[in-house]
Amino acid sequence: MSVAMPNVNETWTGKILEVTLGAGPDKGGTRGKTVTVGGETTLPFLHFEGEIPNKPVVAVEVRDRAPDDWSELLVKAWGDSLKDPAAWAAKAEGLGAEIIALSLDSAHPERGNTGAKEARETVRQVLKATSLPLIIYGPGQPDKDNEVLVAAAEEAAGERVALGNCEEKNYRTVVAAALANNQVVIAKTPIDVNLAKQLNVLIGDMRLDRDRILIDPTTGALGYGLEYTYSVMERVRLAALTGDSALQQPLIVTAGYEAWRAKEARTNDGVPTQWGDWAKRAVLWEANTAVTLLETGADILVLRHPETIPLVKRAIAGLMTRAGA
Amino acid sequence: MSPGDGTSMDDGNGRQCLVRLEPSEQTVYIAFGGLLEEAITQAGLSVPLPCGGQGRCGRCVVQVREGTVRRRSALRLSEDDIEQGYALACQTLIEGDLTVWVPPHEELVQRLEAGDRAEKAAPEVMLCDHAAKPWVARYQTTVEPPSMGDNTPDLERLQRELARQHGLRDVRPTLAALAKLPTVLREGEWTVTVEIEQGDWAAPDGPYRLLDVLPGSAETRVLGLAIDIGTTSVATYLGDLETGELVDHASAFNSQIARGEDVISRIIYARQPEHRQELQERVITTINALVDEMLARQNLMPERIALATVAGNTTMIHLFLGLEPQYIRTEPYIPAAGKFPPVPAVSLGLHMRPEALVDCLPVVGAYVGGDITAGLLRTGMHEQEAVTLFIDVGTNGEMVLGNSDWLITCACSAGPAFEGAGATSGTPAVTGAIEQVWIDPRSLEPTWATLGDAPPIGICGSGMISLLGEMMITGVIDKGGRIAGHGRSPRVRRGEEGPEYVIVWAAETGAGDKDIVLTETDIQNLLRAKAAIYAGATVLCESVGLAITDVERVLIGGGFGRHIDVEKAIQIGLLPDMPWEQFTYLGNTSIQGAYLALTCREGRAQADELANKMTYLELSADGRFMDAFTSALFIPHTDESRFPSVQRALAEARPERVSHHD
Amino acid sequence: MALSGLAIYKMLPQTNCKECGFPTCLAFSMKLAARQVELSACPHVSEETKTQLDSASAPPIRLISLGKDGHKLEVGNETVIFRHEKTFYHQPGLIYRLADSLDDQEFTHRLDQVADYGVERVGMDLRPDGVAVQDSSGSADTFAARVGQVAGKGLAIILMSSDPATMEAGLKAAQGKEPLIYAADSGNWQPMADLAKKYGAPLAVLGAGGDLEALAALAEQVAGYGVENLVLDPGARGWSDSLGALTRMRRAAIKKNFRPLGYPVITFPGEGSEDPREEAMLASQFIDRYASLIVMDDFEPAALYSLLTLRQNIYTDPQKPIQVTPGLYEIGDPKGDSPLLVTTNFSLTYFSVAGEVEGSGRPAWLLVADSEGMSVLTAWAAGKFDAERIAKAVKAAEVPDKISHKSIVIPGFVASISGDLEEELAGWQILVGPREAIGIPSYLRQLAKG
Structure with a gap:
């Protein structure tokens, strides 16, 4: 006996744009490896319904200045490499990173106030130390972003790096730098599908190619607003697949940054015994944040802990296996 | 200039076309493909071009009565207009010999206003059927004088006659009326005019009250x-x-x-x-x-x-x-x-x-009051099948959706931005208030019109709507409402409170002391007000399973002033993108409705029914409303496909805008 | 399919009699459409309408309960594919599997681990829901003894055996606990269904390798036989196979109203992973994507706590405005003498204020008061951002311990509360900040100048 199963496949009219980070010598850059994300014609990992030509990738966070507020678990795991962005990047590549997310943190007025010159030097060093594509983050303060991101974009001209964060308050500068140096921007808005779209429209009005934008919907960590990001990402992806051209870019999430801000990952001081072993908990906190973000459409996951990298890559491999195979 | 003087007889490569201008009867020659506006200027005439000849304001409309033209843009014209030969001088190319009517200025302005504004269409007072008894009415009565044989007291004597002659039973006097009665009866030689209150809403059938008594047949009105x-x-x-x-x-x-x-x-x-x-x-x-x-x-x-x-x-x-x-x-x-x-x-x-x-008048809830009950009564939408949206664009931003079957209402606290309050150079709709603005996309120079054609004192709600639309189309602001035109004109500058646009320099204002400006903060305020109203309207529709496009008519009440420029209001995303004829501006609906309930018993009864029938939707802390609100906090809207007419306008304006950006 | 409020309204008497407790028939209809009220609240509805509305409101996924009374685990009854469309209603049960072949001490230890685990998070008591006893011994008596041990713990119970005789022994031992029978497959479904009938227990139906047509056929057969309280196991395991199967089942039930698959789904993350950490991650996928029962093999508090947290997150009501946790936030790297600003806990308000403070380059303390997710003006209007609440937030966040001054900047929109606030916060200086967040950088600049 058999019952006819109704056809539940959706016919999506939209497609996620493919965005490439990094450029090899043939394209005017020096990268040994490039990464292309996006291109999906269905919701995350629904192989029965559409194409998922590119797997999600893992980026690892590297800072130009040894962080003084990181959990001791992270400090121990990375060791001395924290003091040298080039060494850090090389180590991350060795541990399985597919992109280096370099943060020019020292440019922040409160954390060193370094300028364009130092930014150029850091970018040059890191480019030399790794074959991977780069994401370059400014310190998140418009005047300084203006200064160091523009310099970094120029220094990395031709490398097709992603510049972040490009936000409502500074988008004009960041987009102009990307336009001038053929880079990509990370358009970041606070957990809202409308705001994400609005920023993309504003960037589009400046005539930056649509495939030079990544959407950062702002990540909430597990226990700290993850469900909001979950729903916003689902809505972004649904809008994209139903044909909204202003939301068809790949999604980037900062799972590491957010998970390690959570008390559960950061510390073991005065926590209930029910929370379990700290090291296990902390890594799982980051990994489980990442899993939920994968399920809802993350294309690039920026992570922090060395142990999380293979865990998340294993989940990606499992999800990329075609169903029924 | 006449064809005889030869100045325009230059025969280049193109064919020369003869353009006859009425009513001045002038003629000029223009090369095939030339602009109508060129012909008019050459003839020494002029049409206004406040938008800088971009085909956006429609002020240069003329009528082509004979001959062939090609319209580059007919954005401001209806199909009927085109049928009748109307064309925008700045957007129309001459492709043959023509006869063109260039209307005198006043006629032009009038045509335009009828075209794109929802004027206060209805009479301010709605008369009702007065065959139904008024709440207070006068009756004239002659009473038998008393005698020793009939010593009935004055009051009972009057009551007897009121019952006998007018069918009014059990009329109870106020103390003041009773106090006057003996004297007035005698003064009027037993003929009096009485004022009778014939019930109230709570007790429509009485008891009736005698409010006043006047001697003889008094000419006073009630x-x-x-x-x-x-x-x-x-x-x-x-x-x-x-x-x-x-x-x-x-x-x-x-x-x-x-x-x-x-x-x-x-x-x-x-x-x-x-x-x-x-x-x-x-x-x-x-x-x-x-x-x-x-x-x-x-x-x-x-x-x-x-x-x-x-x-x-x-x-x-x-x-x-x-x-x-x-x-x-x-x-x-x-x-x-x-x-x-x-x-x-x-x-x-x-x-x-x-x-x-x-x-x-009865209220529906904490934030939907008797002003809305009255306004609704005034609109009459509760008696029609068409699904109608009634928006009272006031501080509280109340609105009602429905028809003769059902009514649902909400309030969305828009703030006083459209009433001229809160903005740096805001003013209510009074003489001297700027009510319309155009901006030249090249120079960013504005052209404005004030109420009463007086020197400008500030900018009122309709002016802000108009200005915001122009700023967006000309790229003075981006779609997020941030000022973006820095360096393009001295009018775009950084003021004390951040970036701003100068509409009128101090020297040209009524008071002469301060520039009239719109600051980025003002713009954010306006955006919030318009977003609240649009979001309220969409959530109200969605709450009953309708799309905003299912609305058949939109009625607008509020204190904008003389009119609301529907085109601009759509352009900024305050009103849904629907054909202009579906909008009607009613002015102050609350006072009109109150007047209806005052002068019409049936109207008052309906007000009660309406308050009882309206379903109140609470929007505060409603996730759907916040979402709709955020999505409306953009010009015209995050989902631009809801505003196809604005998309078209932007597509026409944008090439120009970009060439000046880059 | 669900009816709109207006569609229901047209079927009601439209008298606005208010006897249902709502002011109008339309208001009642909208509540009905949102499933927030029962039709029986209307005393005047016709029988005909009742029948029509009842069939329209039948849930596309059946509600199934395990256990009874105080220890009831209810799953299913979901109505949407994406939580933002409405909400996910019934959290998936987190169940730990114990083999009956474990020795006494080990079994008792593991059972107690599950039964004793409880943790508080944002005011809610979170715990695992139950235990699945797996017949590994092959002995009905051993199985029954272990089930009896579990039955006293107040947990939901799943009985796992393919042998009907063993299953019946377990059912007897769990008498009155309404355990889930796992599982009826194409070979044993009839005796298993008989047991489900006899003991009034819900029954899991097991498919093979994710073949949903076969699973649907079997479920229909069992339902036709008279057992309607079903749970489905599509038989798919691992990451993408499970995701595909569960997604298709959810879509068939909700979008196509396909009854044979309109039941809660049970999953076994441990069977699709290489190690306990992968099991925990796969369990996360099942919480995100459509599982109603998640049977875990490895009990690890660190993993359990993260899963309980995730479950709590995903099953909150997304219609409520996004909120940030009230408290004192550090923007930049504030010192004791850095300025203190206060705002509400509506997320977009927080983000725009925090963003502007950050952008100003001047570190500051940002106190977020609990305004129930409302923005500044709305909260102020509703009395949820007044002097009392701000003073409470100051105390709750132990502000005086962290900063060395006594000045607080309030949003310009609520300037009118400064007087009240001076009374609530004796000895404090109340400063009125800008109305709009975009005014913050220049405000902070001036503040620094003095």
Whole structure:
């Protein structure tokens, strides 16, 4: 006996744009490896319904200045490499990173106030130390972003790096730098599908190619607003697949940054015994944040802990296996 | 210039076309493919080009009566217009010999206003069927004089005749009327005119009250007072209760403004009983001043006013009656009453007959008041099948959706931005208020029009709508409302409060002391106001399973001034993108509805039914509303496909804009 | 399919009699459409309408309960594919599997671990829901003894055996606990269904390798036989196979109203992973994507706590405005003498204020008061951002311990509360900041100048 199963496949009219980070010598850059994300014609990992030509990738966070507020678990795991962005990047590549997310943190007025010159030097060093594509983050303060991101974009001209964060308050500068140096921007808005779209429209009005934008919907960590990001990402992806051209870019999430801000990952001081072993908990906190973000459409996951990298890559491999195979 | 003088006879490569201009009867030669505007200028005539010849403002419209032209853009023209040969001089190419009508300026302005504005279309006073008995009416009666054989007292004597001659039974006099009665009966030689109050909304069938008695056949009229108590302004209509005829009207700012601009501030202020009393006194003083003004003008006594009907938002009614308003403000938002008992005027101190009743129209909820019940009554949408959206664009941004079957309402606290309050150079819609603006996309120079053609003193709601639309189209602001045109004109500058655009330099203003500007903060305020209204409308529709496009008519009430520029209001995303003819601007609907309830028994009964029938949707802390609101906080909207006409306008304006950007 | 409020309204008497407790018939209809009220609240509805509305409101996924009374685990009854469309209603049960072949001490230890685990998070008591006893011994008596041990713990119970005789022994031992029978497959479904009938227990139906047509056929057969309280196991395991199967089942039930698959789904993350950490991650996928029962093999508090947290997150009501946790936030790297600003806990308000402070380059303390997710003006209007609440937030966040001054900047929109706030916070200086967040950088600049 058999019952006819109704056809539940959706016919999506939209497609996620493919965005490439990094450029090899043939394209005017020096990268040994490039990464292309996006291109999906269905919701995350629904192989029965559409194409998922590119797997999600893992980026690892590297800072130009040894962080003084990181959990001791992270400090121990990375060791001395924290003091040298080039060494850090090389180590991350060795541990399985597919992109280096370099943060020019020292440019922040409160954390060193370094300028364009130092930014150029850091970018040059890191480019030399790794074959991977780069994401370059400014310190998140418009005047300084203006200064160091523009310099970094120029220094990395031709490398097709992603510049972040490009936000409502500074988008004009960041987009102009990307336009001038053929880079990509990370358009970041606070957990809202409308705001994400609005920023993309504003960037589009400046005539930056649509495939030079990544959407950062702002990540909430597990226990700290993850469900909001979950729903916003689902809505972004649904809008994209139903044909909204202003939301068809790949999604980037900062799972590491957010998970390690959570008390559960950061510390073991005065926590209930029910929370379990700290090291296990902390890594799982980051990994489980990442899993939920994968399920809802993350294309690039920026992570922090060395142990999380293979865990998340294993989940990606499992999800990329075609169903029924 | 005539064809004979040869100056335009240059025969280049192109064919020369003969253009005849009416009514001036001038002719000029223009090369094939030339602009109509060129021909007009060459003839020494002019058409206004406030938008810089971009085909956006439609001010240069002319009529091609004979010949062939090609319209590059017909954005501002309807199919009918094109059929009749209308064309925009700045967008129309000459492709043959032509006869063109260049209208005189006034005619042009008029045509345009009829075309794209929802004017205050309806009469301000709606007459009703007065065959139905008025709330207070006069009757003339002759009474048998008493005698030793018939020693019935005066009152019973009058009552007997009222019953016999007019079918009025059990008429009870007020003490004041009874006190006058013996003298008046005799003074009028047993013929008197009586004023009878024929029930009130709570007891429509009586008992009837004898309010006044006058000797003989008195020529006086029975007057009623309609009052609209707005948070910002108070309006009054004085009318004849028996004929419905409007006698006079007056309006003024609500003097409670001194204690806060919005209802919440006033509720907070009223926490102390003496403050509550102060607010009551303030609004009654405002009303009395208006009444006195009208009575003086009409040379009438306060006693002639035999009934007052009041419409106002829930807070205003509470403060007017001296009721505790605190529970309106906090969850679960409960007013003291939905339907208010009629109260004698003397207890409020209104300048009218002390015994006459003051009737406050019923409220629906804490934030949908009697002003909306009245407004709805005025619209008549509850009697029609067409799904209608009625928006009262005031501080509280109330709206009603529905038809003869159902009605649903909400309030979305838009803030006073469109009433001219809160903005750096904002003003109410008074003489000298800028009500329309165009911006030249190249020079960013504005052209503006003021109410009463007076020197500009500030910018009112309709002016802000118009200005915002122009700023967006010309790229002075980006779609997020941030000023983006830095360096393109001295008018785009960084002011004390951040980036701003200068509409009028100080020297050209009425006061001559300060530039008239719109700051980025003002823009954010306006965006929030328009987003709240649009979001309220969409959520209201979605709550009953409709899309906003299912709405067949939109009725707009509020104190914008003379008109609302529907095109610009759509351009900024305040109103949904629908054909202009589906919009009607009704002006102050609250006072009109109050007047209807005052002069029409059936109208008053309907007001009760309406308040009972309206379903109130609470939007505060509703996730759907916040979402719709955020998505409307963009120009015209995050989902631009909801605004196809704006997309077209942008597509036409954008090439120009980009070439100047880069 | 669900009816709109207006569609329901047209079927009601439209008298606005208010006897249902709502002010109008339309208001009642909208509540009905949102499933927030029962039709029986209307005393005047016709029988005909009742029948029509009842069939329209039948849930596309059946509600199934395990256990009874105080220890009831309810799953299913979901109505949407994406939580933002409405909400996910019934959290998936987290169940730990114990083999009956474990020795006494080990079994007792593991059982107690599950039964004793409880943790508080944002005011809610979170715990695992139950235990699945797996027949590994092959002995009905051993199985029954272990089930009896579990039955006293107040947990939901799943009985796992393919042998009907063993299953019946377990059912007897769990008498009155309404355990889930796992599982009926194409070979044993009839005796298993008989047991489900006899003991009034819900029954899991097991498919093979994710073949949903076969699973649907079997479920229909069992339902036709008279057992309607079903739970489905599509038989798919691992990451993408499970995701595909569960997604198709959810879509078939909700979008196509396909009854044979309109039941809660049970999953076994441990069977599709290489190690306990992968099991925990796969369990996360099942919480995100459509599982109603998640049977875990490895008990690890660190993993359990993260899963309980995730479950709590995903099953909150997304219609409520996004909120940030009230408290004192550090923007930049503030010192004791850095300025203190206060705002509400509506997320967009927080983000725009925090963003502007950050952008100003001047570190500051940002106190977020609990305004129930409302923005500044709305909260102020509703009395949820007043002097009292701000003072409470100052105390709750132990502000005086962290900063060395006594000045607080309030949003310009609520300037009117400064007087009240001076009373609530004796000795404090109340400063009125800008109305709009975009005014913050220049405000902070001036503040620094003094």
